Amino acid sequence: MMSHRGRTLTGWGVVNLLVILYALIPVCWIAALSFKDPSTLTDGNFIPREWTWANYRGIFQTSEFTRALVNSIGIAVIATTIAVVLGTMAAYAVARLRFPGKRVLIGMSLLIAMFPPISLVSPLFNIERVLGIFDTWAGLIIPYMTFSLPLAIYTLSAFFREIPWDLEKAAKMDGATPAQAFRLVIAPLAAPGVVTTAILVFIFCWNDFLFAISLTSTTAARTVPAAIAFFTGSSQFQQPTGSIAAAAVVITVPIVIFVLLFQRRIVAGLTAGAVKG
Amino acid sequence: MAEIVLDGITKRYPDGALAVRDFNLTIADGEFVILVGPSGCGKSTTLNMIAGLEDITEGTLRIDGRVVNDRAPKDRDIAMVFQSYALYPHMNVRDNMGFALRLAKVDKAVIRTKVEEAARILDLTQHLDRKPANLSGGQRQRVAMGRAIVRDPKAFLMDEPLSNLDAKLRVQMRTQIAALQRRLGTTTVYVTHDQVEAMTLGDRVVVMRGGLVQQVGTPQHLYDAPVNLFVAGFIGSPGMNFLGATLEQNALRTSLGDLAVDDRLRRLLERQDAPRELIVGIRPEDFEDAALVGERRTGQACTATVDVRESVGSDVYVHFTQEGGPAGITELAELAADSGLADTGMRGHRIVARLDPATRAAEGSPMDLWIDTSRIHVFDPATGANLTHPERAEY
Ligand SMILES: Nc1ncnc2c1ncn2[C@@H]1O[C@H](COP(=O)(O)OP(=O)(O)OP(=O)(O)O)[C@@H](O)[C@H]1O
Ligand SMILES: [Mg+2]
Numbered sequence: 110m111m112s113h114r115g116r117t118l119t120g121w122g123v124v125n126l127l128v129i130l131y132a133l134i135p136v137c138w139i140a141a142l143s144f145k146d147p148s149t150l151t152d153g154n155f156i157p158r159e160w161t162w163a164n165y166r167g168i169f170q171t172s173e174f175t176r177a178l179v180n181s182i183g184i185a186v187i188a189t190t191i192a193v194v195l196g197t198m199a200a201y202a203v204a205r206l207r208f209p210g211k212r213v214l215i216g217m218s219l220l221i222a223m224f225p226p227i228s229l230v231s232p233l234f235n236i237e238r239v240l241g242i243f244d245t246w247a248g249l250i251i252p253y254m255t256f257s258l259p260l261a262i263y264t265l266s267a268f269f270r271e272i273p274w275d276l277e278k279a280a281k282m283d284g285a286t287p288a289q290a291f292r293l294v295i296a297p298l299a300a301p302g303v304v305t306t307a308i309l310v311f312i313f314c315w316n317d318f319l320f321a322i323s324l325t326s327t328t329a330a331r332t333v334p335a336a337i338a339f340f341t342g343s344s345q346f347q348q349p350t351g352s353i354a355a356a357a358v359v360i361t362v363p364i365v366i367f368v369l370l371f372q373r374r375i376v377a378g379l380t381a382g383a384v385k386g
Numbered sequence: 387m388a389e390i391v392l393d394g395i396t397k398r399y400p401d402g403a404l405a406v407r408d409f410n411l412t413i414a415d416g417e418f419v420i421l422v423g424p425s426g427c428g429k430s431t432t433l434n435m436i437a438g439l440e441d442i443t444e445g446t447l448r449i450d451g452r453v454v455n456d457r458a459p460k461d462r463d464i465a466m467v468f469q470s471y472a473l474y475p476h477m478n479v480r481d482n483m484g485f486a487l488r489l490a491k492v493d494k495a496v497i498r499t500k501v502e503e504a505a506r507i508l509d510l511t512q513h514l515d516r517k518p519a520n521l522s523g524g525q526r527q528r529v530a531m532g533r534a535i536v537r538d539p540k541a542f543l544m545d546e547p548l549s550n551l552d553a554k555l556r557v558q559m560r561t562q563i564a565a566l567q568r569r570l571g572t573t574t575v576y577v578t579h580d581q582v583e584a585m586t587l588g589d590r591v592v593v594m595r596g597g598l599v600q601q602v603g604t605p606q607h608l609y610d611a612p613v614n615l616f617v618a619g620f621i622g623s624p625g626m627n628f629l630g631a632t633l634e635q636n637a638l639r640t641s642l643g644d645l646a647v648d649d650r651l652r653r654l655l656e657r658q659d660a661p662r663e664l665i666v667g668i669r670p671e672d673f674e675d676a677a678l679v680g681e682r683r684t685g686q687a688c689t690a691t692v693d694v695r696e697s698v699g700s701d702v703y704v705h706f707t708q709e710g711g712p713a714g715i716t717e718l719a720e721l722a723a724d725s726g727l728a729d730t731g732m733r734g735h736r737i738v739a740r741l742d743p744a745t746r747a748a749e750g751s752p753m754d755l756w757i758d759t760s761r762i763h764v765f766d767p768a769t770g771a772n773l774t775h776p777e778r779a780e781y
Contacts, residue, residue, distance in 0.1 A: 207400075275472035278439050283486035283533070284460040293485075297476045 136361070143354035150350055164355035168340075174356055176328045177336030181360065184246050184332060185314040188253035193307045195254075196261025197299070201291075203262060204269035205277075215262075222259035230323045237324055244326045252320050257310040264309065268302025269295075304371050312364055333360045388540035388573055389415045390436060394445035397431050397597075405431040407597045409445070416571045418564075420588035422578055423620070424724035428597040429577040433543050436575060438462050449540060460489075465534035469546040471526050473518040473533075479505070480514045483532045504536045507566070524555045535566070541573040548583065560587060579724075581621055585609070593617050595720070611775035615765045618667050618772065619721040624738045626763070628718060629708065631666040638666055638764070641708045642737075643688040645759050651774065658773050660766065665715070667763035670703070673739030675747060676754035686757045690737070695749050702741045704753070709735070717770050 142150065143164050145157045152158070168174040202208070203215060233252060237243040242251070272295060280290035296303075321335035328336070337356050340349040395409040406428040413419050421429045434440040436447060438459035446453050454462050465486070473482050480501055481488075487497045505511045508528040518526055527547065534542050547563070548556045564587050567574050578584055584591045585605040593600040593608065593616070601613045605621075612618035618626045629640045633655065637644035645666065647655070676687045694705040739755060747753045764773045 273470060273472065275468045275470045276474060279466070279468060279472035279474070279533075280485075281439065281459045282437060282464070282466040283537075284489045286460070289489060294474055 139354045139357050139361075142350060143358045145351060147347060147351050150348070164351040165359070168352050168356050168359070173328065173336060173339070174333070174352075177331050177333045178359070180246070180328075180330055180336075181315060181332040181334075184249050184253070184330070185311050187246070188250045188257065188314045189307055189311045191250070192254045192257045192261050192310050193265075193303060196258055196265050196306060196310075197303060199258075200262045200265030200269055201295070203266045205274070218259040218262055221255065222263075226256065226319055230319060233320075234323055243324060244329050246330050248324050249320060249330055249332070252324070253314045253317065257313050260313070261306050261310055264306045265299070265302055268299055268305075271302075272298050308367055308371060311367070315360065315364065388450040389413065389448075390541060390573060390575070391448040392432075392436070392445065393448065395432070395435060395442055395447060396444035397428070397435060397440065398443045405597050406435070409599055411592060411599070411602060413573060413575065416573055418567050418574045418576065418587060418589045420576050420578060420584045420591045421594060422581060422584040422591055423594035423600075424579060424720065427594040429579070429594060430545055432594075433466075433545050433575060433577050436541075437464055437466050437543050439466075463537075463540045465537050465539040465542055467530050467534050467542065467544040467547045469549055471518075471530040471550075473526060473529055475518055478515050478517055479510060479521070479529050479532075482518065482529055483536050486533065486537045500536045501532075504532045507535070508532050523551055524559065527551060527559060531563070531566070535570065539572070541575065542567070544574065544576045546578055547576075549578070549580070563587065582623060585621065591621075593620060595620075595717075611772070612763070613772055613775065614717070615665065615667070615715065615770040615772075616717040616721065618763055618765070619718060620724075622669060624670050624703065624740075625721070626667045626669050627737045627739075628715075628765075629666045629668070629735075629737075631664045631764070633660065633662045633664055638664065638762075640666055642690065642755075642757070643686065645686050645757065645762060648760065651764065654776065655764065655773055658766075658776060660764070660773055661768065663767060664773070665765040665767050667765060668737075668757060669761065670738045670740040672758040672761045673704075673741065674756045674758070675741045675745040676756040677746065678742050678744055679756040684759070686759050688755050688757065689752050690755055691752045692747050692749050693736075695747055697743065700743065702743050702745050702747065704739045704741055704745070704747050706737050706739075707735065708737055715767060715770070 138155070141155055141157055144160050144162075146159055146161045146163060149158060203211065229252075234243070237248045242248040276294055276298070277290050280294045281287075285293065316334065317332070318334040318338075321332040322338065325331040325335060331339075333356060337353050340352050340356070390413040392409050392411045392413075395406060396404075397406040398404050409432060411419070421432060423429055431440060435442050438454070438457060438461075442455050447455055449462060449464075474485065477485065483501045483504060484497045487500060492500075501514070502511070505514055508531060510525065510528055510532060513521060513525055513529075518529065521529065527550070530547065534544075544563075548559050551559060560583060563576075576583075576587060578587075588605060590602060591605050591608055592602045595616050601608060601617045603611075608617060608621045612621060612626075615628070619628065629642060631638040631640045631645070633639075633647075634644070636652075637646055674685075679685065690706040690708070692704050692706055694703075696703040696705070741747065745753075762774070765771065766773055
């Protein structure tokens with residue numbers, strides 16, 4: 110006879126399995142498609158009969174995809190860096206200082222995050238054309254930064270609030286300047302928060318399609334999600350399904366690796382032991 | 387090592403809260419001074435102002451003769467031990483203790499020897515390479531102490547450093563801190579709201595209430611000659627017993643009977659224009675089982691019914707209830723709230739007497755008690771001032 114605990118565990122196991130399947134099947138499908146030969150795309154098999162790298166070779170042969178990949182990496186990295194640096198400073202202030210208008214500031218930043226991006230696309234399109242940053246890296250980096258900053262400030266200030274204020278006072282008493290206290294005590298403790306935030310922001314920039322498709326017109330700044338939409342088959346009678354699947358896999362893999370790599374750091378509560386506990 | 391002088395120190399927080407008012411104190415070089423008082427009386431605020439973590443609103447703070455009001459904490463050369471310990475969780479014990487020296491760019495080898503020396507004193511040698519998360523509460527507390535002593539600073543400031551330890555460890559650490567301070571001879575300001583710590587640790591004790599210094603003196607002096615109701619009730623455990631009293635011709639009429647007023651006390655009361663309604667304070671040890679006193683000493687006998695008898699071996703504590711305790715005195719209400727007595731739901735007014743273990747007192751039966759009337763305190767209910775010891779506090 111199964112114990113109550115055992116039954117609960119099995120119940121949870123089944124639920125977990127369902128959720129995982131639901132999340133993974135589309136991914137596996139795309140991966141499977143990417144390994145199929147264009148002629149067998151529609152043969153109805155989930156697992157390819159004949160495995161081929163042709164799709165991957167194909168997308169890396171044209172500059173259409175590689176150029177987009179470079180754009181994607183560059184834009185996402187720069188936008189993430191700026192957003193996280195600014196977000197860290199803002200979040201620190203939000204968590205630690207009392208200043209007039211703090212609530213307004215937080216409210217405003219959340220307001221930005223809640224604004225539906227689609228409604229801003231056409232104004233941004235016009236503004237960027239006037240400013241001459243349409244179809245440039247900056248033209249994407251700036252909106253990405255703007256839209257990810259609220260997220261960054263919000264998550265980071267939660268992390269900063271977790272760090273006992275006494276630690277900073279202790280550092281001060283130990284003779285640290287404010288900069289030293291931040292660099293040697295606060296920053297190392299906030300690192301998991303910063304990494305988490307960076308990953309979230311990076312994923313946001315990396316996955317964005319709306320801005321990428323609307324604010325670019327050539328390969329100068331077109332990122333992968335947008336570029337995929339411009340894929341064509343090798344002849345006009347062929348669907349570019351295989352290439353699209355391959356490109357999708359290529360841009361998904363780095364994210365997965367990222368998260369796996371930093372997962373433990375993110376979860377670990379680094380501040381354990383600072384105070385009485 | 388240094389002399390610390392607080393001259394009219396006042397702290398007003400930006401929100402208008404007046405946390406400390408006109409604090410005057412000269413802390414001699416090497417002295418161990420305790421700040422004690424109920425929660426929210428401004429102890430931490432005072433300490434933080436000495437440390438430089440809080441701005442001083444008014445007054446001057448001098449360390450070694452130099453005004454340091456506007457100096458950053460790092461330029462005051464003072465070490466602080468926090469109630470939460472505030473250990474750096476990402477550094478091991480060695481780095482925690484050496485952090486200040488590292489910031490001061492002290493030679494690595496010197497840091498090493500100093501840290502190891504401190505670790506030896508505090509019995510932390512085998513834990514030097516562990517992270518704070520892997521230490522017990524007592525060990526963390528010692529690391530926090532170690533972080534202060536490796537620097538060899540001008541003064542130590544400690545804000546309730548023992549309040550997170552369990553009772554037994556607290557007693558142990560208390561003696562360790564006292565020994566350490568004597569050995570190092572470093573000026574120390576120690577904040578606590580535990581009056582036992584205050585009595586046992588310090589050379590001098592500063593009793594605070596609502597941001598105001600009530601009395602400064604040696605523990606014994608505070609105990610023997612408290613200037614007012616608040617100090618009298620705060621110092622001592624169990625606390626002083628208070629009774630409402632009416633001044634008659636030759637006696638103080640209380641619910642425990644008439645207490646004779648001797649010549650000295652009468653003269654004191656007359657000189658100070660004492661009102662007729664007074665409050666009498668009697669320390670638990672100034673009671674005795676009348677059967678054990680005999681005729682040898684003068685005093686007053688009375689009868690009361692024992693509610694609870696607690697034997698602690700060396701003494702017997704007897705609790706009994708009296709109707710008509712002093713009512714409407716804010717100091718006493720505050721003291722009761724601070725000690726948690728207000729929440730016990732006890733009716734009437736509780737009196738505690740400390741008796742010789744030979745006493746036959748039994749719960750539920752009446753007993754004859756003897757009161758040492760030469761040691762009673764008489765307070766003015768309006769001002770709270772102790773009329774028995776009218777001299778101002780020694781500063
Ligand atoms: N940052 C602040 N802003 C406004 N008021 C404050 C601030 N810090 C403390 N206070 C007020 O100042 C008074 C004294 O506070 P303080 O922390 O010095 O008390 P304390 O004696 O250390 O009490 P405890 O024993 O609880 O630690 C309190 O009434 C408190 O509410
Ligand atoms: Mg405090």
